[in-house]
Amino acid sequence: MHKGEGSVDERHLDYAGAKMGMWIFLFTEILFFGGLFLLYSVYRMKYLAEFHSSAAELSVVLGTANTVILLTSSLFMALSIAFLRKGRRGLSLLFQLITIGLGLFFLVNKYFEWAEHIRQGIYPDSPVLLDMARGKIIFFSLYYVMTGLHGLHVLIGVTIIAVMAAFTRNETIGPLDFVKLENTGLYWHFVDIVWIYLFPLFYLIT
Amino acid sequence: MPAESMATPEKSYLEDGGRFRGLFSWIFTTDHKRIGILYLTSVFSFFAIGVILGLLMRLSLIEPGRFMSERTYNSLFTVHGVIQIFLFIIPGIPASFGNFFLPIHLGARDVAFPRLNIFSWWLYITGGAILILSIFLPGGAPDTGWTFYAPYSIRTTSNVSLAASGIFIVGFSSILTGLNFVTTIHRMRAPGMKWFRMPLFIWSLYATAWTQILATPVLAITLLLLILERSFGIGFFEPLKGGDPIMFEHLFWMYSHPAVYIMILPAMGVVSEIFPVFSRKNIFGYKAVAFSSLGIAFFGYLVWGHHMFTSGMSDISRVIFSLITFLVAVPSGIKVFNWIATMYKGSVRVDSPLLFCLAFIFLFSIAGLTGLIIGTLSLNLYLHGTYFIVGHFHYTMFGGAGFGFFAGLHYWFPKMFGRMFNERAAKTAWFIMFIGFNILYFSMFLLGLQGMPRRYFQYLPQFRTNHILSTIGSWILALGLLIMFGNLIRALFRGEKAPANPWGGSTLEWTLPSPPSRENFRETPVVKGGPYTFG
């Protein structure tokens, strides 16, 4: 274990420390999304019937597809780390690019999903929505806020992985210095986990 | 000069700015000590603004209508509260003394993530600037009170969204500091620095850091939702759209109550450092004090509902929250008794740091005891929303955390700047502040008991006497503050050179020259025993 003494570079090799920092950051993300999940559960309790009928209006097919896409992207993310550690830089890079591609695919799907609802006039504060039952207003607002914030996280994740891909190419990171990629992976998997919960809460509880 | 900079390791961190010169050597530094000083100056600058706003409010209250309009008064208490809470007392001790002394106390070279550290200062300053901007931009300064309660905060046309985004950014800075500290404490302890050999200040920072990590994100999401509510009308807190304003209160206090412990725990840590040194006796019950920090952090996380007794939440919930509130008093009481027991039969040296600590105990005890009064459900119904509350939280945050901050300021000033201040002036300032403080805020308890509601511009004639008394107190307090800061600022330039260990402390910072060198320790210290070696 590295102590305080030593040069800056030496300290940056404290992998366990770097990872601990990342995990703690993820805890803050848990609590951040936690606030939203709390609101969801409270309002679901209050508007049980409306939540069920609203959920029926979301496309289970698109939701399921997006779930599988993110799960697969997580697989490739994990693989890219494993291969970087084995020194298979090329494969690692390829897997990172696939992860990025899947992340973008997810966002495109999301875009079409949102666009369809907005076309029907359902978005926060829209006249159509305000005409509906209160539970429905809340359901769709929750839907937009939670999937929106999640989508934002996907976007940030994609950007970071792109930076990592550049790092992998120019050998800033490699088999001996991979903690940046590993931390990126942690972030990406976390984003996946959030979706794992969002999916049943919005698409399946009908 | 520059040619020598490599050769002379003894240069202090104040002289050795690293890669940059001048101002840049400060705002782009990654040295935890310089970052500590950056925070110290920025935090106290915001404090000065906050105090001036407070004085203006007090001025208005001696003759409502003469000095300002109702609208201005509403903005004053809002901005005063927001600045004092989010820009002064929450970052306060951890970001300034914590940054400066945490690595040194652990025997480390720096924190775990030095670049993240300066980044979080930048976030803090950016957030602070946005907040200040929200006062002046068209639309007007926020007028909701620092609590931003919905649904008024959704409807007012003042710059609530801007202020909320400023706080959001400051909150992010707070999270990163907490993250940095926890990782540093886990990973960067010097050889032999076991958990129970850490100074108690570190224990309190550790507990604080966890609270910062686990509570601040809830504030972030709450403020974000408030902004979304205002810009997109999502309706979560809007009854007309099926939302529930009480949920806003829940989310807000889920952060803002633990935030009280983010304020007070580090101050308790400072005090726990000072008592042993000035009593020449080891702290009484080291482990009890250490664990009570964790206990306070834990229970402090679960009592937010006591701010909401009159909000209309369920009866069962009110009883539960009232009950847990009493539990927080236990670890706080443990600390107070241990500090006093530390002084018992010690050879007490009554210097200014100790005086501030004694004031801390006195004021914080009043805060705690009045806290039990308003934590009692039945009494709360009567006192809620009165000046009793205003008195109580000033005793907690200013009398407690603030005086703890001042204690640390005097205790560590020689180490941080290498100069001694004038002790007599410090004592005079302390005395004046202590008197002024109690006049200013004790009269608020009386006002509250009489029924004077808080956040009111105007009041009935029977409240007049106490209001005038309170305002006079505010002037006395302000005089004391002027003397205190004047004395310290003068010492920066004219003070005598400070020795390495002016108070006879036994923690690691006192083994270093005053001020310490950029590298802290020439050789990593090997720790062989506990932090206090007075026997």
Add this chain to the structure above:
Amino acid sequence: MTEAAVPQHGLTSRLYLLVWIVLVALTAATVAVARMNVTAFAALISIGIATVKAGLVLVFFMHLKHEPLILKVMLGIALLALSLIILLTFSDVWYRWGAHVHS
């Protein structure tokens, strides 16, 4: 560097693939359950399945399995904090709106 994170052998890739297959299977299962309309427990079952999936991602993809105990404890604390605030909030809303739900 202190801990040996991921096992180095080629087994890793196969393990990851296996985990992925299970994850996709669980996704199929949760959709199927939702289709069956077992209303009473539907929510519980979906949340349960989601938790199993999240656990798999945590343990294998995020290498929690190989992390030191302290990280697991920390994660526990974060989750405990979240559960406690949800629980305490429900001590309010459940008794405030409970009547409405049951009527």
